[in-house]
Amino acid sequence: MSDALVRFARNRAALLAAFLLATLALAAALAPHLWPIDPEAVDGPPLLRPFTDPAHPLGTDRLGRDLLARLLFGARLSLVVALAAAFASLLLGSAVGLAAGLAGGRVDELLMRVTDAFQTVPGFLLALAFVSVLGPEAESVVLAIAASSWTGPARLVRAEILSLARRDFVLAAVVAGLPPVEIAWRVLLPNALPPVLAYAGANIASAVLVESALSFLGLADPNRASWGAMIAEGRAVLVREPWLSILPGLALLSTVLAVNLVGEGLDEALAPRRARP
Amino acid sequence: MSPAGPLLEVEGLAKRWPGAAAAAVSDVSFTLAESERVALVGASGSGKTTLARLIVRLIEPDRGVVRFAGRDLLALSGEPLRRLRAGLQLVFQDPLAALDPRRRVGRQVADPLRVHGLVPRADRPAAVAALFARVGLDPALAERFPHELSGGQRQRVAIARALACRPRLLLLDEPVAQLDVSVKAQILNLLDRLRREEGLAWLLITHDLGAARAASDRILVMAEGRIVEEGQTAAVLAAPRAPATRALVAAELRLPPPEPAPRLSP
Amino acid sequence: MSALLLELRGLAVSLPLGRRCVPALRGLDLELRSGERLALLGESGSGKSTALLAIVGLLPEEARIEGLRRFPLLGREPVPGRDLGLVLQDPFASLNPVLSVGEQIAEVLVAHRGARWSEARRAAVVLLERVGIADPERRLDDPPHRFSGGQRQRIAIAVAIAAGPRLLLADEPTSALDTVVQAQILDLLDGLVREQGTALLLVTHDLAVAGRIADRIAVLYAGRLVESAPAGRLLRTPRHPYTRALLATARDLERAGAGPLAEIAGPPPEPAGRIQGCAFAPRCPLAVDRCRRERPLWRGDARDGVACHAAEP
Numbered sequence: 059m060s061d062a063l064v065r066f067a068r069n070r071a072a073l074l075a076a077f078l079l080a081t082l083a084l085a086a087a088l089a090p091h092l093w094p095i096d097p098e099a100v101d102g103p104p105l106l107r108p109f110t111d112p113a114h115p116l117g118t119d120r121l122g123r124d125l126l127a128r129l130l131f132g133a134r135l136s137l138v139v140a141l142a143a144a145f146a147s148l149l150l151g152s153a154v155g156l157a158a159g160l161a162g163g164r165v166d167e168l169l170m171r172v173t174d175a176f177q178t179v180p181g182f183l184l185a186l187a188f189v190s191v192l193g194p195e196a197e198s199v200v201l202a203i204a205a206s207s208w209t210g211p212a213r214l215v216r217a218e219i220l221s222l223a224r225r226d227f228v229l230a231a232v233v234a235g236l237p238p239v240e241i242a243w244r245v246l247l248p249n250a251l252p253p254v255l256a257y258a259g260a261n262i263a264s265a266v267l268v269e270s271a272l273s274f275l276g277l278a279d280p281n282r283a284s285w286g287a288m289i290a291e292g293r294a295v296l297v298r299e300p301w302l303s304i305l306p307g308l309a310l311l312s313t314v315l316a317v318n319l320v321g322e323g324l325d326e327a328l329a330p331r332r333a334r335p
Numbered sequence: 336m337s338p339a340g341p342l343l344e345v346e347g348l349a350k351r352w353p354g355a356a357a358a359a360v361s362d363v364s365f366t367l368a369e370s371e372r373v374a375l376v377g378a379s380g381s382g383k384t385t386l387a388r389l390i391v392r393l394i395e396p397d398r399g400v401v402r403f404a405g406r407d408l409l410a411l412s413g414e415p416l417r418r419l420r421a422g423l424q425l426v427f428q429d430p431l432a433a434l435d436p437r438r439r440v441g442r443q444v445a446d447p448l449r450v451h452g453l454v455p456r457a458d459r460p461a462a463v464a465a466l467f468a469r470v471g472l473d474p475a476l477a478e479r480f481p482h483e484l485s486g487g488q489r490q491r492v493a494i495a496r497a498l499a500c501r502p503r504l505l506l507l508d509e510p511v512a513q514l515d516v517s518v519k520a521q522i523l524n525l526l527d528r529l530r531r532e533e534g535l536a537w538l539l540i541t542h543d544l545g546a547a548r549a550a551s552d553r554i555l556v557m558a559e560g561r562i563v564e565e566g567q568t569a570a571v572l573a574a575p576r577a578p579a580t581r582a583l584v585a586a587e588l589r590l591p592p593p594e595p596a597p598r599l600s601p
Numbered sequence: 602m603s604a605l606l607l608e609l610r611g612l613a614v615s616l617p618l619g620r621r622c623v624p625a626l627r628g629l630d631l632e633l634r635s636g637e638r639l640a641l642l643g644e645s646g647s648g649k650s651t652a653l654l655a656i657v658g659l660l661p662e663e664a665r666i667e668g669l670r671r672f673p674l675l676g677r678e679p680v681p682g683r684d685l686g687l688v689l690q691d692p693f694a695s696l697n698p699v700l701s702v703g704e705q706i707a708e709v710l711v712a713h714r715g716a717r718w719s720e721a722r723r724a725a726v727v728l729l730e731r732v733g734i735a736d737p738e739r740r741l742d743d744p745p746h747r748f749s750g751g752q753r754q755r756i757a758i759a760v761a762i763a764a765g766p767r768l769l770l771a772d773e774p775t776s777a778l779d780t781v782v783q784a785q786i787l788d789l790l791d792g793l794v795r796e797q798g799t800a801l802l803l804v805t806h807d808l809a810v811a812g813r814i815a816d817r818i819a820v821l822y823a824g825r826l827v828e829s830a831p832a833g834r835l836l837r838t839p840r841h842p843y844t845r846a847l848l849a850t851a852r853d854l855e856r857a858g859a860g861p862l863a864e865i866a867g868p869p870p871e872p873a874g875r876i877q878g879c880a881f882a883p884r885c886p887l888a889v890d891r892c893r894r895e896r897p898l899w900r901g902d903a904r905d906g907v908a909c910h911a912a913e914p
Contacts, residue, residue, distance in 0.1 A: 233425045
């Protein structure tokens with residue numbers, strides 16, 4: 059573990075991205091203490107430019123709500139939803155992939171056909187459909203995103219399991235007498251997970267984007283500040299006051315970029331080293 | 336042979352891979368006694384690796400019987416099979432592939448101890464250290480990962496793991512094929528020492544006649560899935576009869592005979 | 602004596618390992634004449650594969666290289682494929698899996714001999730036959746995975762010699778093959794290089810392989826040359842204690858007998874850092890104080906000599 063961390067630390071881009079994300083997460087978590095302004099409160103004059111008034115450093119939106127507060131609270135929503143959704147998607151996908159890879163035969167066939175079915179519908183549309191049915195609450199959004207993205211990890215895990223099951227060290231574990239549950243848990247999973255974890259970076263990033271897209275379209279909870287919704291609100295005044303959309307857009311961009319970099323960094327750091335010839 | 340009967344009995348074992356034109360293993364029968372060292376030699380494709388995997392039941396045979404210490408290996412499953420497996424261990428050809436790249440080697444050697452409940456948790460580190468010492472490895476190496484060890488060290492780890500459950504029979508699949516000459520000698524000598532100390536029997540699978548000579552008393556020659564010749568190792572290799580055996584012996588490269596060496600003085 | 606094809610003087614290579622640079626080769630002097638067959642003998646960590654890669658120019662960018670490498674007969678940098686042919690150890694990795702074997706042989710001729718594709722294909726058929734692939738016309742368009750390991754190695758040899766290079770380099774070409782196929786491949790190599798007058802540099806850890814195919818054997822240990830001599834003489838009367846120990850083990854494996862095999866005491870050398878005195882001293886039965894303090898210098902010439910305080914040149 060520690061050598062993986064050392065390798066990760068050597069990747070400058072990933073390290074920087076990790077710092078950025080950590081700062082963002084911290085800021086989002088401590089939002090009410092850092093900047094104790096209610097994001098929904100109509101607090102100041104509408105459409106105040108950023109960097110003009112110290113009371114509202116990033117300006118205000120069309121209703122006069124403080125943008126910095128909205129950005130911070132929006133971060134909360136985006137991050138929490140994205141992480142929860144990505145986690146759920148990975149959990150579900152890994153479980154399906156593991157079951158399919160290990161069981162083989164009819165079970166594998168059945169699970170793969172279900173996976174196919176989910177994959178034929180474009181992910182975003184599926185999420186849209188779920189949210190329309192389940193409602194705009196954060197929990198529904200999480201479920202919707204998970205439902206639309208679990209198929210990727212499922213196929214990845216299954217492929218890894220299938221290729222691993224033939225490898226000598228797995229056979230050696232069988233010969234050593236390890237029971238099947240232990241082989242799955244101790245030998246197969248730790249070796250199958252790293253590519254999936256790398257995919258997790260992309261998964262989280264895409265979850266952030268889907269959540270923003272859903273709120274952009276007005277399908278998420280209208281009572282909570284969210285980056286996607288902020289971008290949507292800024293559309294009406296895009297030409298005159300572009301920062302309403304640009305600021306949350308930049309926040310979205312940097313978050314997704316950072317998540318991707320950290321994911322790649324983790325993948326490289328966790329990859330097992332090959333021995334010298 | 337011990338009064339309890341042969342240690343390993345194989346009768347009529349056969350396996351054909353689906354879609355293959357010829358059988359990989361075809362009607363193979365032989366026995367192996369306690370503390371006996373038998374070599375199974377053949378060119379690649381002769382079916383020897385498949386046979387080894389059939390014997391430990393990593394592959395299911397189409398036909399045939401495998402009896403280990405009198406018990407039918409093929410009739411067992413689940414828990415009793417796993418326990419019987421403790422007595423019959425397989426050492427793989429490529430130690431780098433046979434060790435989990437993500438776990439420290441000490442943990443992997445401890446696996447059989449843990450799984451078969453041979454040693455309580457508190458005593459396990461000491462037991463692992465003792466196993467390492469027995470195969471000539473510094474116990475401190477237990478904390479390393481497989482890619483951090485040399486080929487010879489990895490093979491010793493694999494042997495240590497195989498020895499953990501005190502097996503009576505070892506199947507060694509090309510254990511020294513990937514190793515340098517000097518390391519090869521060390522591993523073969525180690526095996527010899529272990530045999531003398533613990534009364535191990537083994538089935539050594541190899542295409543290398545030198546290893547067969549050094550580490551077996553009896554030899555079985557395989558070709559195209561069948562056993563085509565068997566007998567005392569030295570005798571068979573000195574006067575081979577089956578065409579496959581002749582081909583193996585003829586292909587062996589021999590060194591020119593030595594001349595008396597000049598005295599070296601520092 | 603025939604013309605000098607390859608000359609190495611003081612070749613030293615350090616390779617990156619983690620954050621450090623570790624010496625793989627510590628100063629190699631070597632010469633190879635046109636048509637000559639030299640075996641570089643050594644175990645893991647001796648630097649033999651590094652030497653081969655240095656000759657071909659395939660070392661990683663981060664490698665530190667010092668010393669001299671010359672090709673006097675060519676008078677310029679060699680072009681791999683045209684002047685040098687390379688056969689590597691793993692027959693399953695050295696051929697491109699998506700191209701047919703015919704294409705892989707033909708492209709060497711097209712690239713280096715300016716042949717047209719149709720001529721190159723015809724030549725490829727001839728080459729396949731020469732290396733012992735049955736039914737070459739039909740198999741020309743088969744991809745590598747339709748062939749066995751031994752056949753793939755034959756094809757790799759065909760690719761290597763297609764353009765008629767002056768020097769064929771082979772890194773453990775038979776280590777991954779069983780003894781029967783090994784003998785066939787060595788016979789093939791032997792015949793080919795004789796026919797075409799190609800020089801051969803074969804890297805191996807197997808004494809018998811070296812004895813079978815080389816005119817001269819150079820023994821490497823911990824990145825340095827410890828002995829070099831005509832093959833027959835080295836195998837019959839080795840001078841360096843390491844060579845003697847290797848031969849003793851190899852001979853023990855040949856005779857049927859009880860009792861332990863001759864072993865070299867102690868672990869193989871670790872690659873890192875400075876070595877005080879002779880690298881083999883910790884394991885040498887003849888080592889004395891001088892061996893641990895003072896590195897033995899090479900005594901003899903570039904073709905025949907030994908580096909040991911105890912041995913006679």
